[in-house]
Amino acid sequence: MKRFFSLLLCAAMLLSLAACGSGGATGTDANKLVIWHDKEDAVISALSEYLSQAVPDLDIQFEKKTSLTDSLKLVGNDPSAAPDLFLFAHDKIGVFAEMGILAPIEPLLEEGTLEDFLPMTLQAAAYKDTLYQLPLYFETLLFMYNRRYMQDNEVPATTEELYSYMENNTGRGRYGFVEQHSTAYYSAAWIHGFGGSIIDSDGNPFPDAQAVQDALAYHLKFVRLMPGETEYNTVNTLFLEGKADATIGGPWMVPSAREAGIDLGIAPMPTVDETGLALAPYSGVQGVHVLKAAAEKKTAAVKELLGALAKPEIGTSLALASGCAPANSACYGDSRVAEDTLVQAMRQTAEIAVPMPNIPEMDVMWTVVGNLLTDVNLSGKDIPSSFQGAKDQAESLIAGMR
Numbered sequence: 001m002k003r004f005f006s007l008l009l010c011a012a013m014l015l016s017l018a019a020c021g022s023g024g025a026t027g028t029d030a031n032k033l034v035i036w037h038d039k040e041d042a043v044i045s046a047l048s049e050y051l052s053q054a055v056p057d058l059d060i061q062f063e064k065k066t067s068l069t070d071s072l073k074l075v076g077n078d079p080s081a082a083p084d085l086f087l088f089a090h091d092k093i094g095v096f097a098e099m100g101i102l103a104p105i106e107p108l109l110e111e112g113t114l115e116d117f118l119p120m121t122l123q124a125a126a127y128k129d130t131l132y133q134l135p136l137y138f139e140t141l142l143f144m145y146n147r148r149y150m151q152d153n154e155v156p157a158t159t160e161e162l163y164s165y166m167e168n169n170t171g172r173g174r175y176g177f178v179e180q181h182s183t184a185y186y187s188a189a190w191i192h193g194f195g196g197s198i199i200d201s202d203g204n205p206f207p208d209a210q211a212v213q214d215a216l217a218y219h220l221k222f223v224r225l226m227p228g229e230t231e232y233n234t235v236n237t238l239f240l241e242g243k244a245d246a247t248i249g250g251p252w253m254v255p256s257a258r259e260a261g262i263d264l265g266i267a268p269m270p271t272v273d274e275t276g277l278a279l280a281p282y283s284g285v286q287g288v289h290v291l292k293a294a295a296e297k298k299t300a301a302v303k304e305l306l307g308a309l310a311k312p313e314i315g316t317s318l319a320l321a322s323g324c325a326p327a328n329s330a331c332y333g334d335s336r337v338a339e340d341t342l343v344q345a346m347r348q349t350a351e352i353a354v355p356m357p358n359i360p361e362m363d364v365m366w367t368v369v370g371n372l373l374t375d376v377n378l379s380g381k382d383i384p385s386s387f388q389g390a391k392d393q394a395e396s397l398i399a400g401m402r
Contacts, residue, residue, distance in 0.1 A: 084294035103295035124355035135327035141281035184369035192280035203361035205394035283353035
């Protein structure tokens with residue numbers, strides 16, 4: 001691991017010489033805070049409007065980066081080019097923490113600030129027992145269905161009920177249920193439903209080997225009733241065109257579904273009959289991270305900003321503006337948030353959702369698991385040998401990072 005990050009830091013130092021930017025922490029204005037992000041306009045508009053009233057003495061400048069991770073790897077250790085903070089998903093926290101560019105969040109917050117935050121979001125924000133992100137909102141996958149074809153009383157409570165529905169409603173170019181069954185992000189829910197995991201917190205791949213193989217074998221019968229092509233565009237098109245009754249998808253699918261005139265239903269994830277566990281999807285937590293230089297040189301401004309962002313008012317504003325599920329549980333007491341079925345569904349799923357691993361080793365697992373799923377689901381290869389090959393490959397790749 002040390003060799004991996006040494007090479008990464010060397011590359012960052014060399015490339016940062018040629019980088020240019022607004023420069024956060026070395027600026028002369030102690031109240032100016034530059035925040036990099038990759039978010040949609042509705043989210044940034046809501047944040048900007050709220051902060052202009054909550055912290056009027058601060059000069060908050062949002063700068064959008066199309067490849068935020070790469071940009072931070074290049075200039076994260078150069079305060080003259082790096083931002084003061086960045087708004088991003090939690091799953092790269094480990095990479096940036098190992099680079100040494102992140103400041104712990106808790107010393108910058110008043111005592112008791114995080115008491116109302118959902119435990120899942122705080123779990124996602126921590127790396128090696130240190131909190132490096134102030135969570136703002138989160139996303140999870142959801143069970144969605146088209147009420148024109150699947151009635152509310154037909155929504156499956158268990159996976160066997162789902163399978164029975166698929167058997168009775170698949171054929172002649174139509175599908176009872178579709179999902180991106182051969183991608184790691186979507187299939188993780190089935191692995192978690194068997195008590196397994198893709199990687200543990202120490203970077204060990206497939207720590208529950210039998211559970212993973214059991215999940216692959218069980219999931220395969222569902223896969224055989226779905227199309228072989230499982231790219232996002234294919235699954236999305238089938239659902240939007242009314243050729244699939246139900247799917248598992250993220251909140252990003254909802255606007256398109258509503259524009260297509262679909263009477264959209266959202267339900268809890270089915271429970272696996274064999275284990276009694278629900279299909280538990282990954283969650284992605286979006287929040288604010290502070291760079292060390294800003295925490296040291298603009299401490300007062302950073303504390304004031306984080307204090308404002310920790311209040312439930314911003315979570316409510318984001319929920320109303322963009323359908324974001326707030327990290328602060330106090331937001332759900334607002335009647336306007338309570339009436340949003342999408343936000344409430346994600347809040348419910350947060351009780352079972354598993355935060356995407358934020359350790360650096362997870363980067364190799366996306367491809368390893370994707371290849372394993374392709375071998376099993378699409379190529380019909382033997383599960384035990386395919387699994388062992390994937391595990392060996394993962395262990396070799398991870399060893400090369402250390």
